Amino acid sequence: MSKRVEVFIKTILPAHSHGAYTLVLHSPNSKTQLPVLIGAVEAQSIAMELENIQSSRPLTHDLFRNTMKHFSVGIREVVIERLEEGIFYSTIYFSRDGDSVGIDSRTSDAIAMAMKFKCPIFVTQSILDDAGYSDEDEEMDFELPGRMQEEEIIPQGKTDDTNHWDLYTLDELEALLDEAISIEDYGRAAKIRDEIKRRQ
Numbered sequence: 001m002s003k004r005v006e007v008f009i010k011t012i013l014p015a016h017s018h019g020a021y022t023l024v025l026h027s028p029n030s031k032t033q034l035p036v037l038i039g040a041v042e043a044q045s046i047a048m049e050l051e052n053i054q055s056s057r058p059l060t061h062d063l064f065r066n067t068m069k070h071f072s073v074g075i076r077e078v079v080i081e082r083l084e085e086g087i088f089y090s091t092i093y094f095s096r097d098g099d100s101v102g103i104d105s106r107t108s109d110a111i112a113m114a115m116k117f118k119c120p121i122f123v124t125q126s127i128l129d130d131a132g133y134s135d136e137d138e139e140m141d142f143e144l145p146g147r148m149q150e151e152e153i154i155p156q157g158k159t160d161d162t163n164h165w166d167l168y169t170l171d172e173l174e175a176l177l178d179e180a181i182s183i184e185d186y187g188r189a190a191k192i193r194d195e196i197k198r199r200q
Contacts, residue, residue: 002124004079007034009050009111012043023111025123032132034123036080036088042108048181049115053189055181056174061109065116068094075117076100078110083127170199 007025010033015022021043025034038046045061048054058066068074073096082089090110091102105113114121168176173196180189 002126004122005030005032005125005128006120007123008121009046009115012047023108025111025121027123027128027132030128031134032128033134034080034128034132036107036111038108038111042112044181045112046115047186049112051186051190053177053181053186053193056178061112061116064113072096075113075119077119078105078114078121080107080110080121080123080127082124083131088127170196 005027007027010024010026013022019040023036023038076093076095080090088107090105090107092105092110093102177192
């Protein structure tokens, strides 16, 4: 069995495919990075978790997390175990009452759920050897949507610093927050979230 390496989210980049994103995982010890193509929904869920932004209504991964917690089911870890014909195969290891069971999952969903449960993400060494690349080899000539700073994504999208949040009611701010999240303007969403928290 191949050695497992714990990885962390480095950043989320716009992919060349329309509506897709590249999630970059990295191993700090080996300085190896692993790009994983994910969809917009999963990218939104992961980015919101990194930014600590909550929707006024539960999104898909929130619903799954809430249901699991209701039935006292947790997630111990997520493992990206195989790479076949360019597709990553992952397993979510669920736990309950001391028992553990692994269930096959899309890698994008597995990582999103790992973020929701704050559990570790592992990749087999063989995958890192086959599909990873070194920090020293990194040549990114495209604009990043965010950068990592103290393990948080700092969105670089358009933000409006001229907004005077005190002119809005809490209900209006909640509506603005949902709108910012729906268009993936996480920079603006973070500011609105901070204003809501300040008033509560």
